Amino acid sequence: MAANSTKTMIIKNGYLFDPLNAIDGEVKDIFIREGKVVSSLSGHEAKDATVIDARGKTVMPGGVDAHSHVAGTKVNAGRLMRPEDHYKSVRKKTDITHSGSGYTVPSVYKQGYDYAAMGYTTVFEAAMPPLEARHTHEEMRATPILDMGAYMVFGNNWFIMRYLKEGDIEKAAAYVAWMMRTHKAYGIKCVNPAGVENWGWAKNVKGLDEPNIHFEVTSREIIRGLAEVNELLGLPMSLHLHANNLGHPGNWETARDSLMITSSLEPNSKMELEWAQTRESAKRKQTVYLAHAQFSSYGGSSWRDFCSGAPDLAKYINQTENVVIDSGSVPFGPATTMTGDGPAQHDLYMLTGQKWSNCDIEMECGSGVLSLMYLKSSPVHATMWAIGLEVLLLIDDPWKTIMTTDHPNGGLFSQYPQVIAWLMSKKARDDTAKECHKWAYDKSSLGGVDREMSLYDIAILTRANSARTIGMAHRKGHLGTGADGDVTIYDIDPGDLNVNDPSYIVSRFSRPDFTIKDGQIVARKGEIVYVPEGRRYYCQPHMDEDVEKDMMRDVRDWFKYYTVGFANYPVPDKYLKNPVPIPVNMPMEGSGEEVGRWQK
Numbered sequence: 001m002a003a004n005s006t007k008t009m010i011i012k013n014g015y016l017f018d019p020l021n022a023i024d025g026e027v028k029d030i031f032i033r034e035g036k037v038v039s040s041l042s043g044h045e046a047k048d049a050t051v052i053d054a055r056g057k058t059v060m061p062g063g064v065d066a067h068s069h070v071a072g073t074k075v076n077a078g079r080l081m082r083p084e085d086h087y088k089s090v091r092k093k094t095d096i097t098h099s100g101s102g103y104t105v106p107s108v109y110k111q112g113y114d115y116a117a118m119g120y121t122t123v124f125e126a127a128m129p130p131l132e133a134r135h136t137h138e139e140m141r142a143t144p145i146l147d148m149g150a151y152m153v154f155g156n157n158w159f160i161m162r163y164l165k166e167g168d169i170e171k172a173a174a175y176v177a178w179m180m181r182t183h184k185a186y187g188i189k190c191v192n193p194a195g196v197e198n199w200g201w202a203k204n205v206k207g208l209d210e211p212n213i214h215f216e217v218t219s220r221e222i223i224r225g226l227a228e229v230n231e232l233l234g235l236p237m238s239l240h241l242h243a244n245n246l247g248h249p250g251n252w253e254t255a256r257d258s259l260m261i262t263s264s265l266e267p268n269s270k271m272e273l274e275w276a277q278t279r280e281s282a283k284r285k286q287t288v289y290l291a292h293a294q295f296s297s298y299g300g301s302s303w304r305d306f307c308s309g310a311p312d313l314a315k316y317i318n319q320t321e322n323v324v325i326d327s328g329s330v331p332f333g334p335a336t337t338m339t340g341d342g343p344a345q346h347d348l349y350m351l352t353g354q355k356w357s358n359c360d361i362e363m364e365c366g367s368g369v370l371s372l373m374y375l376k377s378s379p380v381h382a383t384m385w386a387i388g389l390e391v392l393l394l395i396d397d398p399w400k401t402i403m404t405t406d407h408p409n410g411g412l413f414s415q416y417p418q419v420i421a422w423l424m425s426k427k428a429r430d431d432t433a434k435e436c437h438k439w440a441y442d443k444s445s446l447g448g449v450d451r452e453m454s455l456y457d458i459a460i461l462t463r464a465n466s467a468r469t470i471g472m473a474h475r476k477g478h479l480g481t482g483a484d485g486d487v488t489i490y491d492i493d494p495g496d497l498n499v500n501d502p503s504y505i506v507s508r509f510s511r512p513d514f515t516i517k518d519g520q521i522v523a524r525k526g527e528i529v530y531v532p533e534g535r536r537y538y539c540q541p542h543m544d545e546d547v548e549k550d551m552m553r554d555v556r557d558w559f560k561y562y563t564v565g566f567a568n569y570p571v572p573d574k575y576l577k578n579p580v581p582i583p584v585n586m587p588m589e590g591s592g593e594e595v596g597r598w599q600k
């Protein structure tokens, strides 16, 4: 570990792909001091610097995963449910690392090492239920190397549904602000709004305008309300939506109609922090971020006439500016599906008969976990594979897309290099389609897509846009002055890159030569060489104190229905190592006025 003791680093002669600074493969040197990118080093600093010669290699900012399931009770349920999963992949103990096992749901140690070895330095957990926040933070605390944060699930929360029914956006915002501070959450996640609550009565909701049981609020009202709360508080990320009807044939229309709900809102992030320099705007443009679009881009009316709805959904997204999606691509093989969408998981259980677990989380949300195998021979799985690539290839502007597998739902984060190969190479897609059930190309438009993504596009989809979308581009996803010194060096010479050799792309993206975090080498060719502790990002939104007092009376009143005592609800500070709170919506100094509270 002492090998990394120098405070300065120079990465020389590499081909740099840094889309937020509009750098597309230029040969450029990168200077890092005290963990941050700087424009130059003094002669004395340069003399002591760790120097890496990246001649003939591809250099990108460290990878940023905007949507992955890596911490918390449902992830751990997946580990417990699947002992067979632990045999499939293991990592040996070394002098500086723990041992670890697990293929679709690796142990906390192994997932940190595996992400870092693949060039990723920042990963966000996509669904944290408030009552499980302590467990989520415990697992993030135990995950080595990675900077992390977690989105909190609000779409079926009883307090939110009640406030929205009463039309009280201010109280809803006060509740969200208090919950995010209390549980140390980063963003607002909304999963099958109104439907998961109905699942408590073994039901779901069918459309956006069906009032749910008891609360009598609709999905549309919840999406609109939470998006308004999000922009009222000025959170770094927009509303993160897991749409209704997920996993059902014909659901692309539900997805489109859901995305239209926030189209009249303006993005309005109000974070109190310093921004590293970028040439492109580092602020998010979207007012809704659709999770794992593949699972919401289905055509047809049943599994018999199932087909891709991705061309239709992409057509809508191409003509609007308020949407970003991540893909939830399906690279085949074993997976463990895990989601807050309890009813969707039950439907999948009825279809597959696989091992399944289900959970209801008091007045907050629910979840389900299921083991699954995606097969090339399955007509539906083959079509899902195509859809998971169509949603990235048919949306023209790469700044509206992020590459994920919704790990471990559509596939595993360790399969990202395979997805990259399909995006960069038509031949790779055609080769795979030949091994698949004919529905892959017959029921989608993928066979007719000629687009092959460049290294610049891949850098947008795997770091620049994921960072910008979630509001982390003030320090992540680029290498402008002031950014974190997170750098990945791939053994790829852009001049020599032959995209007709997909196995080359897969191997080079799987094992970068160097993963550098905060100016320190953490991994070399897949081997972990240094194990720092990552940071935890969370938001501290400010809200009017009187409204918050009013809201707290409701919380205390209803808390008698909870199984935990009120004092045990918050996440104590000691659950976080290296916490980085982000102040949001702070009152303007001296004036007593709050900044732009009602800006629309």
Ligand SMILES: [Zn+2]
Residues within 6 Å of the ligand: 067, 068, 069, 126, 291, 292, 339, 406, 409
């Ligand atoms: Zn997910």
